[in-house]
Amino acid sequence: MEKKIILxxxxxxxxxxxxxxxxxxxxxxxxxxxxxxxxxxxxFILKNSKDGQHRRLNLFRTSTGQLLVxxxxxSFVLEETQGRVSRPKxxxxxxRAPMPGKIMKILKNQGDAVxxxxxxxxxxxxxxxxxxxxxxxxxxxxxxxxxxxxVSGGMDLLAFESEGQDEx
Amino acid sequence: MIKIHRVxxxxxxxxxxxxxxxLREMGVASVCLMTEEEAGLPHTLYADEVISLGVxxxxxxxxxxxxxxxxxxxxxxxxxxxxxGLLSENAEFxxxxxxxxxxxxxxxxxxxxxxxxxxxxxxxxxxxGIPLIPGVQAEGLSDEKLLSAAKKIGPPVLIKAxxxxxxxxxxxxxxxxxxxxxxxxxxxxxxxxxxxxxGDDRVLIEKxxxxxxxxxxxxxxxxxxxxxxxxxxxxxxxxxxxxIIEESPSPIMTDVLRAKMTEAALKICxxxxxxxxxxxxxxxxxxxxxxxxxxxxRLQVEHPVTEWVTGLDLVRWQMLVAQGEVLPLKQSEIFxxxxxxxxxxxxxxxxxxxxxxxxxxxxVAHQNLGPGQRLDTGxxxxxxxxxxxxxxxxxxxxxxxxxxxxxxxxIQALKSVCFLGVKNNRDYLGRILRHPxxxxxxxxxxxxxxFAKDLLPKTLTCEEEALMLALPILAxxxxxxxxxxxxxxxxxxxxxELIRSKLG
Numbered sequence: 130m131e132k133k134i135i136l137x138x139x140x141x142x143x144x145x146x147x148x149x150x151x152x153x154x155x156x157x158x159x160x161x162x163x164x165x166x167x168x169x170x171x172x173f174i175l176k177n178s179k180d181g182q183h184r185r186l187n188l189f190r191t192s193t194g195q196l197l198v199x200x201x202x203x204s205f206v207l208e209e210t211q212g213r214v215s216r217p218k219x220x221x222x223x224x225r226a227p228m229p230g231k232i233m234k235i236l237k238n239q240g241d242a243v244x245x246x247x248x249x250x251x252x253x254x255x256x257x258x259x260x261x262x263x264x265x266x267x268x269x270x271x272x273x274x275x276x277x278x279x280v281s282g283g284m285d286l287l288a289f290e291s292e293g294q295d296e297x
Numbered sequence: 298m299i300k301i302h303r304v305x306x307x308x309x310x311x312x313x314x315x316x317x318x319x320l321r322e323m324g325v326a327s328v329c330l331m332t333e334e335e336a337g338l339p340h341t342l343y344a345d346e347v348i349s350l351g352v353x354x355x356x357x358x359x360x361x362x363x364x365x366x367x368x369x370x371x372x373x374x375x376x377x378x379x380x381x382g383l384l385s386e387n388a389e390f391x392x393x394x395x396x397x398x399x400x401x402x403x404x405x406x407x408x409x410x411x412x413x414x415x416x417x418x419x420x421x422x423x424x425x426g427i428p429l430i431p432g433v434q435a436e437g438l439s440d441e442k443l444l445s446a447a448k449k450i451g452p453p454v455l456i457k458a459x460x461x462x463x464x465x466x467x468x469x470x471x472x473x474x475x476x477x478x479x480x481x482x483x484x485x486x487x488x489x490x491x492x493x494x495x496g497d498d499r500v501l502i503e504k505x506x507x508x509x510x511x512x513x514x515x516x517x518x519x520x521x522x523x524x525x526x527x528x529x530x531x532x533x534x535x536x537x538x539x540x541i542i543e544e545s546p547s548p549i550m551t552d553v554l555r556a557k558m559t560e561a562a563l564k565i566c567x568x569x570x571x572x573x574x575x576x577x578x579x580x581x582x583x584x585x586x587x588x589x590x591x592x593x594x595r596l597q598v599e600h601p602v603t604e605w606v607t608g609l610d611l612v613r614w615q616m617l618v619a620q621g622e623v624l625p626l627k628q629s630e631i632f633x634x635x636x637x638x639x640x641x642x643x644x645x646x647x648x649x650x651x652x653x654x655x656x657x658x659x660x661v662a663h664q665n666l667g668p669g670q671r672l673d674t675g676x677x678x679x680x681x682x683x684x685x686x687x688x689x690x691x692x693x694x695x696x697x698x699x700x701x702x703x704x705x706x707x708i709q710a711l712k713s714v715c716f717l718g719v720k721n722n723r724d725y726l727g728r729i730l731r732h733p734x735x736x737x738x739x740x741x742x743x744x745x746x747x748f749a750k751d752l753l754p755k756t757l758t759c760e761e762e763a764l765m766l767a768l769p770i771l772a773x774x775x776x777x778x779x780x781x782x783x784x785x786x787x788x789x790x791x792x793x794e795l796i797r798s799k800l801g
Binding site: 132134136141143145147152154156157159161163165168171173175177184186187188189190191196197198199200201202203204205207209227 | 659660662708711712715717718721723724727754757759760761762763764765766767768769770771772
């Protein structure tokens with residue numbers, strides 16, 4: 130699918146497919162294939178299948194949805210151009226759509242208590258299924274999507290009760 | 298001899314943190330100052346005691362001499378360390394500190410005064426036989442008189458506006474056969490330009506130094522009449538007349554030249570009975586001449602470069618001297634080894650006239666620094682860089698056996714350090730270090746202007762653009778899978794809020 134980003138104010142367009150571990154990108158008639166070798170926190174190691182070389186990237190997401198990138202001694206500011214619903218402030222750890230796609234199944238109901246790591250929603254994006262999991266133990270306050278919905282990348286899919294309210 | 302037990306640091310940021318480190322080693326307590334907007338900055342976290350100066354402009358906070366001396370008294374500090382900048386070269390402040398019965402960790406007020414006055418310090422140099430850039434004040438002189446003065450100085454000659462700055466009202470006249478005619482023309486042009494720009498057509502003329510370098514000598518004196526030098530630093534790479542890369546030794550230094558320059562610096566120290574750390578700055582010409590520029594009567598920003606090559610702790614030496622001790626080493630016991638480099642990481646935009654930038658530092662990374670690499674910084678993740686203070690985010694310093702190895706090490710170190718969230722000059726510094734002219738030691742003060750085009754950011758390759766396209770997917774996965782690592786900028790927890798919620 131076509132992917133568009135704004136990189137330091139400049140538009141970059143390419144075609145992107147992924148199976149979660151490998152990412153294939155077609156840009157200016159050139160094909161690149163990266164494999165996610167390892168990641169911890171904000172550090173990502175991607176291998177270019179062409180030369181087998183690793184690319185080290187530090188990634189940081191700001192509250193406004195920008196990505197700050199540190200790569201080989203160079204820093205960039207990256208923005209996605211798809212219309213995204215910005216996250217409401219002061220609510221954390223809400224499961225979000227990792228990329229634009231379609232909601233396939235909703236596995237939990239409003240009011241359910243879930244454990245960290247529990248599967249919540251299955252969505253399809255780039256011809257693959259993605260399981261959206263809970264980032265922490267929580268109680269589901271509201272679900273914002275229904276099966277069949279088309280969602281944009283970064284959109285909140287459901288809301289948890291805020292941390293202090295779980296027991297009330 | 299006095300023992301200092303508690304030091305008030307009349308400064309902030311990285312230099313306050315740097316001073317605390319040595320005080321800790323020496324078992325001396327530290328008192329730091331802060332303004333209300335600085336809560337959470339490292340110097341407010343590491344000091345043994347922190348006193349707030351409230352809010353307001355610098356003159357009410359870090360430049361408020363009486364209040365700072367009052368705080369020193371209240372906190373039972375015996376000494377004040379002024380750091381660099383702010384009150385560090387303020388003779389009036391040093392005098393007040395002395396008068397209050399406190400120790401000023403720096404030279405005597407009279408020395409600050411003697412070297413702070415440009416005219417007075419230059420007159421002193423003339424008396425001591427230390428070369429100054431030949432020149433004359435043009436005020437009240439006829440064009441003919443000026444021309445004969447210019448001929449005496451010898452071309453190339455620089456005409457500049459007395460009120461000037463920024464290259465306005467500035468002309469360089471070279472010797473190409475018609476020097477006299479060209480000089481008179483340029484004089485008129487410079488005067489008209491100066492009049493238009495500054496409303497003041499006074500000009501001065503001086504010898505134009507081609508391909509100048511900035512070379513400075515680190516000196517130290519104690520209260521017993523001992524003086525030593527700690528070799529030189531070259532700080533030619535500058536922008537907006539401020540240093541951004543410093544190194545020691547200078548790439549052009551020879552034993553003979555070093556002997557001459559250090560002797561000139563020490564001559565000044567002896568003449569003013571200088572006590573503490575000081576730096577004598579010179580302009581060095583391509584023809585091998587050096588000219589006195591000024592003396593800084595304080596610890597320099599770039600002191601880590603000297604610390605690397607000598608293996609000494611300059612802040613400790615300042616403390617020892619302030620306590621009335623004899624300098625720990627004699628000149629013959631001081632050596633330099635290898636090559637050290639420092640770069641100044643600044644919150645600024647190299648693509649936009651190096652204008653300072655402000656914002657919140659969302660991410661700081663320096664966990665991969667290796668041997669021979671040192672970062673002095675006054676910021677942590679989540680700290681704000683505000684307009685109230687200077688733009689220095691940190692100083693990255695490296696030490697290696699040779700200049701070549703030091704450059705390699707610095708290029709690598711720069712990749713391990715990042716301050717994301719506020720635009721800064723890290724990438725730009727990397728481009729300077731990789732430039733062939735820098736690597737060849739052709740470090741002139743005009744470097745940044747000369748190679749402005751070469752120093753522009755490289756456009757990304759196709760592969761790099763492809764890589765960037767893949768990033769949003771990775772980033773969104775941080776939030777889904779391991780939300781614990783998905784740090785969110787505006788979510789820096791309000792500690793008190795947290796405590797309240799726990800109590801409630």
